[in-house]
Amino acid sequence: xxxxxxxxxxxxxxxxxxxxxxxxxxxxxxxxxxxxxxxxxxxxxxxxxxxxxxxxxxxxxxxxxxxxxxxxxxxxxxxxxxxxxxxxxxxxxxxxxxxxxxxxxxxxxxxxxxxxxxxxxxxxxxxxxxxxxxxxxxxxxxxxxxxxxxxxxxxxxxxxxxxxxxxxxxxxxxxxxxxxxxxxxxxxxxxxxxxxxxxxxxxxxxxxxxxxxxxxxxxxxxxxxxxxxxxxxxxxxxxxxxxxxxxxxxxxxxxxxxxxxxxxxxxxxxxxxxxxxxxxxxxxxxxxxxxxxxxxxxxxxxxxxxxxxxxxxxxxxxxxxxxxx
Amino acid sequence: xxxxxxxxxxxxxxxxxxxxxxxxxxxxxxxxxxxxxxxxxxxxxxxxxxxxxxxxxxxxxxxxxxxxxxxxxxxxxxxxxxxxxxxxxxxxxxxxxxxxxxxxxxxxxxxxxxxxxxxxxxxxxxxxxxxxxxxxxxxxxxxxxxxxxxxxxxxxxxxxxxxxxxxxxxxxxxxxxxxxxxxxxxxxxxxxxxxxxxxxxxxxxxxxxxxxxxxxxxxxxxxxxxxxxxxxxxxxxxxxxxxxxxxxxxxxxxxxxxxxxxxxxxxxxxxxxxxxxxxxxxxxxxxxxxxxxxxxxxxxxxxxxxxxxxxxxxxxxxxxxxxxxxxxxxxxxxxxxxxxxxxxxxxxxxxxxxxxxxxxxxxxxxxxxxxxxxxxxxxxxxxxxxxxxxxxxxxxxxxxxxxxxxxxxxxxxxxxxxxxxxxxxxxxxxxxxxxxxxxxxxxxxxxxxxxxxxxxxxxxxxxxxxxxxx
Numbered sequence: 001x002x003x004x005x006x007x008x009x010x011x012x013x014x015x016x017x018x019x020x021x022x023x024x025x026x027x028x029x030x031x032x033x034x035x036x037x038x039x040x041x042x043x044x045x046x047x048x049x050x051x052x053x054x055x056x057x058x059x060x061x062x063x064x065x066x067x068x069x070x071x072x073x074x075x076x077x078x079x080x081x082x083x084x085x086x087x088x089x090x091x092x093x094x095x096x097x098x099x100x101x102x103x104x105x106x107x108x109x110x111x112x113x114x115x116x117x118x119x120x121x122x123x124x125x126x127x128x129x130x131x132x133x134x135x136x137x138x139x140x141x142x143x144x145x146x147x148x149x150x151x152x153x154x155x156x157x158x159x160x161x162x163x164x165x166x167x168x169x170x171x172x173x174x175x176x177x178x179x180x181x182x183x184x185x186x187x188x189x190x191x192x193x194x195x196x197x198x199x200x201x202x203x204x205x206x207x208x209x210x211x212x213x214x215x216x217x218x219x220x221x222x223x224x225x226x227x228x229x230x231x232x233x234x235x236x237x238x239x240x241x242x243x244x245x246x247x248x249x250x251x252x253x254x255x256x257x258x259x260x261x262x263x264x265x266x267x268x269x270x271x272x273x274x275x276x277x278x279x280x281x282x283x284x285x286x287x288x289x290x291x292x293x294x295x296x297x298x299x300x301x302x303x304x305x306x307x308x309x310x311x312x313x314x315x316x317x318x319x320x321x322x323x324x325x
Numbered sequence: 326x327x328x329x330x331x332x333x334x335x336x337x338x339x340x341x342x343x344x345x346x347x348x349x350x351x352x353x354x355x356x357x358x359x360x361x362x363x364x365x366x367x368x369x370x371x372x373x374x375x376x377x378x379x380x381x382x383x384x385x386x387x388x389x390x391x392x393x394x395x396x397x398x399x400x401x402x403x404x405x406x407x408x409x410x411x412x413x414x415x416x417x418x419x420x421x422x423x424x425x426x427x428x429x430x431x432x433x434x435x436x437x438x439x440x441x442x443x444x445x446x447x448x449x450x451x452x453x454x455x456x457x458x459x460x461x462x463x464x465x466x467x468x469x470x471x472x473x474x475x476x477x478x479x480x481x482x483x484x485x486x487x488x489x490x491x492x493x494x495x496x497x498x499x500x501x502x503x504x505x506x507x508x509x510x511x512x513x514x515x516x517x518x519x520x521x522x523x524x525x526x527x528x529x530x531x532x533x534x535x536x537x538x539x540x541x542x543x544x545x546x547x548x549x550x551x552x553x554x555x556x557x558x559x560x561x562x563x564x565x566x567x568x569x570x571x572x573x574x575x576x577x578x579x580x581x582x583x584x585x586x587x588x589x590x591x592x593x594x595x596x597x598x599x600x601x602x603x604x605x606x607x608x609x610x611x612x613x614x615x616x617x618x619x620x621x622x623x624x625x626x627x628x629x630x631x632x633x634x635x636x637x638x639x640x641x642x643x644x645x646x647x648x649x650x651x652x653x654x655x656x657x658x659x660x661x662x663x664x665x666x667x668x669x670x671x672x673x674x675x676x677x678x679x680x681x682x683x684x685x686x687x688x689x690x691x692x693x694x695x696x697x698x699x700x701x702x703x704x705x706x707x708x709x710x711x712x713x714x715x716x717x718x719x720x721x722x723x724x725x726x727x728x729x730x731x732x733x734x735x736x737x738x739x740x741x742x743x744x745x746x747x748x749x750x751x752x753x754x755x756x757x758x759x760x761x762x763x764x765x766x767x768x769x770x771x772x773x774x775x776x777x778x779x780x781x782x783x784x785x786x787x788x789x790x791x792x793x794x795x
């Protein structure tokens with residue numbers, strides 16, 4: 001088990017290096033340190049000397065990929081690419097344009113992000129699976145058809161609509177919850193209810209259809225026919241057999257998402273004024289703060305890869321046929 | 326007047342030509358024709374297909390641009406107000422709907438309003454200040470006070486209703502006549518060759534959808550001569566005009582992105598599945614890496630970088646239209662680059678499966694080149710997967726445009742798009758009472774397109790996906 005996890009972690013290294021190459025290409029080759037210096041120093045006449053001193057001050061004075069001045073191994077090591085990548089691997093993201101430590105900001109903002117993302121995910125998952133099981137009981141009936149039509153309609157409405165409509169109805173017209181804001185602890189629940197509910201509702205259409213199709217596929221398998229031939233009721237077949245066997249395809253889609261919950265939601269957080277990582281990223285994009293965007297890209301990739309590894313491990317718990325090797 | 330071909334125009338017309346070519350070659354294959362017949366046999370799919378084609382029609386009309394210089398003699402009475410708007414690059418759609426573009430108000434007005442939405446300060450002769458709701462320049466100015474707006478609209482609804490009835494009647498006649506001509510006017514043949522009801526396409530649903538669409542459009546068109554049917558926005562532009570102009574952006578993003586991602590997914594997916602070994606490893610590494618970067622962030626990073634390039638090289642672009650167009654093209658490109666991984670993975674798995682089948686082994690032992698085997702034996706068997714993925718992706722891309730515009734990495738702010746409309750209108754939600762019509766129009770237009778696409782893709786999936794058939 002331990003050896004397997006270690007092996008998977010080693011597989012992740014080349015992928016992370018690849019991610020690094022892509023972000024580096026995007027952020028340093030297009031927006032060179034010279035451009036950054038010019039942007040930071042302002043649009044006034046910037047002399048080459050000023051740019052050079054800014055680069056030295058901020059540690060951007062090495063060449064991009066190959067350092068001809070250095071000797072031996074330093075030819076590769078003393079370059080911007082290696083220096084920047086190494087910093088990322090120890091989660092040292094440097095400073096944002098406003099001079100704050102990005103790593104500290106990220107740690108601080110993970111909490112609020114999770115406060116929304118985790119309940120949305122868990123309650124949403126349970127609701128979707130429960131509704132899908134319920135609708136599978138009525139498969140082929142008129143209720144099934146109508147529910148699926150409604151599900152398609154829910155899927156077809158832009159997520160922005162749910163947020164705006166929700167804010168207008170529940171906050172502006174009925175004054176049930178505050179429009180936006182955030183506080184720590186139980187006080188903050190009143191700020192979280194609306195975004196969580198909206199998140200769940202917006203996901204119901206797609207989720208219900210997805211789980212329904214998984215369960216329907218299981219229902220057409222031989223073991224279900226056998227179980228029914230034994231005289232088991234529909235409900236017993238569904239909860240005793242289909243749910244358990246359907247866990248495997250469900251896990252594939254679900255486990256990978258769990259680590260990325262930390263990243264928060266761009267839109268939800270900015271609409272509801274939650275100081276999480278989503279709104280952090282969005283503000284950085286609008287302010288063109290490349291340091292933060294770069295950090296978030298790297299963090300997102302790391303979390304996704306962790307999700308992939310977790311998926312593989314979770315298989316062993318639900319499917320004894322899968323052997324870790 | 327000279328034609329202006331923007332990059333996206335060229336691409337979308339190329340795509341149309343490719344589609345026409347594909348349809349012509351497909352018509353020859355009995356099997357595929359039966360599949361499409363089967364898809365369209367569902368009334369819902371038929372209606373969805375008609376709605377999609379109408380959206381496509383608008384997008385295509387809006388994709389023929391030309392430089393328009395008005396002749397100074399033609400418009401005499403309104404020349405002073407109109408000529409300002411008439412310069413620059415226009416599309417065919419602008420020419421069809423000239424009044425929507427030119428009849429702008431000073432600021433917000435509600436749908437069917439006759440006066441401005443917010444009061445403004447005014448002075449009378451004695452110099453005292455009071456608040457008035459100023460009358461609009463164009464909206465409802467034909468009303469003389471005898472009729473209310475509602476009565477007037479009711480009366481005016483008759484015209485588009487009659488028009489659409491006549492229109493449908495003409496189409497129906499042509500339809501009947503065409504079927505009749507196919508039997509060379511022989512009555513007996515005609516009646517004997519009538520297909521059985523179960524072999525007939527759902528023409529009832531088709532005509533109903535077409536009628537509703539024609540009626541809706543002609544109603545909007547006719548009434549927009551007298552009112553701002555969907556109101557006006559902050560700078561007094563007609564919201565209906567914006568919503569219609571946004572169709573092009575939405576449809577193009579949905580269509581052209583697939584054009585970018587399809588070759589990537591096909592070539593890489595098939596090579597990985599067929600050649601295996603190190604090719605497979607490299608391609609798998611490539612898509613796992615790309616996939617692991619959160620999509621929105623990758624797009625955001627790329628668009629931010631593009632903004633840097635554009636601001637550093639502002640000399641590249643002749644006009645704002647060209648700049649906006651290149652930005653749209655770039656966005657499409659980035660969306661394509663980030664969305665091929667899913668399809669690629671599917672195609673790889675399917676190719677792995679197919680290349681184990683006997684007829685491929687047989688072809689190999691006959692000494693066919695890998696290229697021929699892929700072309701003749703593998704690609705045709707992957708087409709259903711490709712088609713399902715394409716129609717599935719379309720609606721997602723249309724919705725993504727709105728979100729990206731909200732994040733600030735979408736299309737150029739000067740491009741008409743539903744995302745931009747929502748983004749601008751969102752700031753007005755705090756107003757009391759609310760300015761709701763911009764949001765409503767953008768969401769309604771988007772919802773119709775996405776719903777139609779989703780329903781259609783559902784049907785395509787049911788018919789083409791072999792796993793769903795049992």
